[in-house]
Amino acid sequence: MSVALSVTGLRKSYGSREALRGVDLHVGEGELVGLLGPNGAGKSTLTKIAVGLVRPSAGEVQLVRPFGYLAELFRFPGWCSADEVLRLHQDLSGSEGGAGERADLLRLVRLDDAADVRVERMSKGMQQRLGIAQAMVGAPRVLLLDEPTSALDPGGRRTVRDALVELRRRGVAVLLNTHLLSEVEQVCDRVVIIDRLVAAGE
Secondary structure (H helix, E strand, C coil): CCEEEEEEEEEEEECCEEEEEEEEEEEECCCEEEEECCCCCCHHHHHHHHCCCCCCCEEEEEECCCEEEECCCCCCCCCCEHHHHHHHHHHHHCCCCHHHHHHHHHHHCCCHHHCCCEHHHCCHHHHHHHHHHHHCCCCCCEEEEECCCCCCCHHHHHHHHHHHHHHHHCCCEEEEEECCHHHHHHHCCEEEEEECEEEEEC
């Protein structure tokens, strides 16, 4: 199995506070790995370092391209429809997928009947699912999701789980950052537990 994301000896300090201490993990192509830990354990910091938003204090990250990323906190322009949000991100990323890609992604997260609905009229759960679709624009080989089900009801979480299983079937590597043990139990191939000390298992 080819490695899509590799993290070795990763450390991050903010002054005297150590956010990450010697983290090692890898995600293979077509593998769904859960990154589990309490709030403040450094999960979001690790994800931001992986995609280049934060500089590490030490260690190495190797990430295949193209990759997709969904931050825990994000916001789309309220006046844009779901289809327009995806078209905007196609333009920004240089994706040539066109209308077919947008339709496929909206179908993947079960928003195909909301393509023309403006963001300001969407529920939080619908916006969260649109965020996952946005992260998949350009057919990334690896996807990093930071708490993608935090605002969803049980039905929305099931939709996201189904989408993640389909992405794995397509060969996409997924790093799922969450504090919900039930989520990783149901969909992940492996789990990495991060809380200063790091443990990993299947």
